[in-house]
Amino acid sequence: MPLVWFEGDCIKCAMCAEEAPKVFVFVENVGPQVKTEIDIAAHGEDIKRAAQFCPTGCIKYSL
Amino acid sequence: MSIMSNAYMKMFPMEAEKKMPSGKRNSALEVPEFNKAWNLYRDTSLDIMKRYEYMAQCVDFTDKDTEAIKESKDIIAANLKAILDHIYYEKLINDPWLSRWFRDENGKIAKEYVDIRRARQQRFLLKVLECKWDEEFWNFVRWVGAVHVPIFGFEDLYIPVRLNLALWGYIHQYLFNLFARELKNDPEKLRRITTAWTKLFWIIIDIYHIDYFGIWM
Numbered sequence A: 001m002p003l004v005w006f007e008g009d010c011i012k013c014a015m016c017a018e019e020a021p022k023v024f025v026f027v028e029n030v031g032p033q034v035k036t037e038i039d040i041a042a043h044g045e046d047i048k049r050a051a052q053f054c055p056t057g058c059i060k061y062s063l
Numbered sequence B: 001m002s003i004m005s006n007a008y009m010k011m012f013p014m015e016a017e018k019k020m021p022s023g024k025r026n027s028a029l030e031v032p033e034f035n036k037a038w039n040l041y042r043d044t045s046l047d048i049m050k051r052y053e054y055m056a057q058c059v060d061f062t063d064k065d066t067e068a069i070k071e072s073k074d075i076i077a078a079n080l081k082a083i084l085d086h087i088y089y090e091k092l093i094n095d096p097w098l099s100r101w102f103r104d105e106n107g108k109i110a111k112e113y114v115d116i117r118r119a120r121q122q123r124f125l126l127k128v129l130e131c132k133w134d135e136e137f138w139n140f141v142r143w144v145g146a147v148h149v150p151i152f153g154f155e156d157l158y159i160p161v162r163l164n165l166a167l168w169g170y171i172h173q174y175l176f177n178l179f180a181r182e183l184k185n186d187p188e189k190l191r192r193i194t195t196a197w198t199k200l201f202w203i204i205i206d207i208y209h210i211d212y213f214g215i216w217m
């Protein structure tokens, strides 16, 4: 099953939610979260892009 | 005449001359050569791609330059962390004026905020390195500039133009010294890469500042 998750130090820059808004949501004072009830496989490219721009490399996925 | 208006007339003697209509109309709309210039002015003000294309042909930014920028990717990628660390953790936060926007209300450097700004700057550089000179990219450059003024940034945020130029100038020379160091045995490649980056920098600086000035800029 395709998965996406966070691992390691997130600096809460919110860029993942900007690069892949269908997948991630940025909750103020909490941080980024993976949206529920989404088809992760359908957003593979966006997820890869968000992971590429994440400054701390904490977005992990298996697609 | 008051003392003030006397002083003003001395300073600007042309203002003291009687105003006479010259009787000449601006021929921009009738004379084809002027009309071309007018259309360029108008189109490059309204359409970001036309602005890019016009600026690119002015500074002679061609596909060869794009290739040269791509050639420089490896050097930048290998040094990206050092470049950003230097700009943020040495230059910005130690400058008495530039650092003002990176301090908390007690005047201390806001470390977490600096990290976020640095991360966002990294994304900016990575997007430049993708070398996709399309509308999305130029809109992004324009937007980055616009967030430094209240038009699209916070209402109380206004980064003076001279500071942008100071930082662009600083990044420019820092990159060029890096290229010179890495390519000291290949002067032709160094020439290609620094020429291409010089052209690109000028175009980016124009688009970045669109929202700093009126449309006529």
Ligand code: HEM
Residues within 6 Å of the ligand: B097, B098, B099, B101, B117, B120, B121, B124, B144, B147, B148, B153, B154, B157, B159, B163, B164, B167, B168, B171
């Ligand atoms: C080389 C010129 C500059 C570049 C390329 C640049 C780049 C950026 C980028 C990419 C962003 C963030 C946009 C985003 O949210 O992704 C940003 C925002 C910001 N920049 Fe710059 N910047 C430059 C000059 C400056 C200068 C000179 C200062 C002040 C000393 C400054 C202070 C800020 C601040 C405070 C923000 C936050 C704005 C906000 O959160 O709305 N920048 N800049």
Ligand code: SF4
Residues within 6 Å of the ligand: A006, A009, A010, A011, A012, A013, A014, A015, A016, A017, A032, A053, A054, A055, A056, A057, A058, A059
């Ligand atoms: S891009 Fe990375 S560091 Fe930034 S908020 Fe998302 S997960 Fe955190």
